[in-house]
Amino acid sequence: MKVGVLALQGAAELHLAALRSIGAAAVPVRRPDELADVDRLILPGGESTTISMMLDANGLTGPLAERLAGGMSTLGTCAGLLLLASEVTDGRDDQHCFGALDISARRNAYGPQTESFEADLPIAALGPSPMTAVFIRSPIVERVGPEVEVLARLDGHPVLCRQGRAWGCTFHPELSGDLRLHRLFCEETA
Amino acid sequence: MRVKRGLAEMLKRGVIMDVVTAEHARIAEDAGAVAVMALERVPADIRRDGGVARMSPPEMIESIVGAVTIPVMAKARIGHFAEAQVLEALGVDYIDESEVLTPADEAHHIDKWQFTVPFVCGATNLGEALRRISEGAAMIRSKGEAGTGNIIEAVRHLRSITGDIRRITVADSAELYDWAKRLQAPVALVREIAEAGRLPVPLFCAGGVATPADASLVMQLGAEATFVGSGIFKSDNPAARAKAVVEATTNFDDPAILLKVSRGLGEAMPGLELGNLETRLAERGW
Helix, strand or coil, X not given: CEEEEXXXXXXXXXXXXXXXXXXXXXXXXXXXXXHHCXXXXXXXXXXXXXXXXXXXHCCCHHHHHHHHHCXXXXXXXXHHHHHHEEEEECCCCCCCCCCCEEEXXXXXXXXXXXXXXXXXXXXXXXXXCCEEEEECCCCEEEEECCCCEEEEEECCEEEEEEECCEEEECCCHHHCCCCHHHHHHHHCCC | CHHHHHHHHHCCCXXXXXXXXXXXXXXXXXXXXXXXXXCCCCHHHHHHHCCCCCCCCHHHHHHHHHHXXXXXXXXXXXXXXXXXXXXXXXXXXXXXXXXXXXXXXXXXXXXXXXXXXXXXXXXXXHHHHHHHHHCCCCEEEECCCCCCCCCHHHXXXXXXXXXXXXXXXXXXXXXXXXXXXXXXXXXXXXXXXXXXXXXXXXXEECCCCCCHHHHHHHHHCCCCCEEECHHHHCCCXXXXXXXXXXXXXXXXXXXXXXXXXXXXXXXXXXXXXXXXXXXXXXXXXX
């Protein structure tokens, strides 16, 4: 099984390192042929507007939409979650959201960088000890559709959710060195 | 520190553009910039006009914060912690303690650990980079020679930093003390580099980037993202050049894409020979 990390812009490297340290064959994805070659995909954090434009520039928008519609296992973190959402508020009108997760998310909802934070987050699916979750200019999920399963909340807001094979979190599992979420994502066979 | 460094991680493989108006900021965002640097004058104009260059007025920074959805950075003078306090209160996402502005302190940089907002600092070599990191910088950028459109200084700084990192990774434990002494840097940070083979914070490039090929060059030399100052808005066609530099940064190792995005951009900013400069901005900082 080959796991791709969309590496147009953002924190791709840390996801690749996390995947490799749990023994996954991890490769960066920047072109359509590279996307066609992977079984699963992580959409990393970064600037969602930039990533969205670079999807167009590199001819990946159509192929990614097709793979997502085909049910590819995908994990979107922060900006990646916005790409998977069905609706983004406070973003740019032209930014892509592919609708693999039936959620509405508000971009950069906590405010400027001085409001970024870490929190110990209990996630039942990952076992008893909480995960150190790093939130960097993160979005807030304001609506979840009936098909969406919420796996963790913070202050009442969903911060980790999934719908079928699409997973999204508003925090950065790649920044804390805790590999449990990457492992769960790679092992699930829904 | 993880939260401060975290934002730098999110900016990797991106372009941060200098902007002086809300309109510039929108052009930058439309082109795919990952962040903008709000300042009163781009370095080429600071160089031309002379005088004391200071932090931009709050209204000007606020108008840019209001114009875009991407992070906004702003510059404080070297050692001017009160300017940094004002910028933090204003809510900028990153502060650049920058040699492009006139230094406020000839011995001390800002104690950046005292702040919640993260800082980026310039460096010409590894020792300078490690001193800034020991003061709390969460991102290092090459200084280059801002406002010249001449990439040679940024290349020198990047090669100096990455070359010494490579040499440290093959040093034995006794030699690390000598490295610390020569670099005038804490031995703990030198050890971290010996083990990790990289700086403990992201390394970006700044100073002199004017073309898509310049961006590709510095990325191939080990920069993880690019700042572009005068290079965009002092060129013939800022919108097209901004977009081309963004695409070149994402695809820096793909010559076919570099060729494609290098076409049809009009004139780049006029460049300056380093030998003819009256002021070397990169010499500011200690």
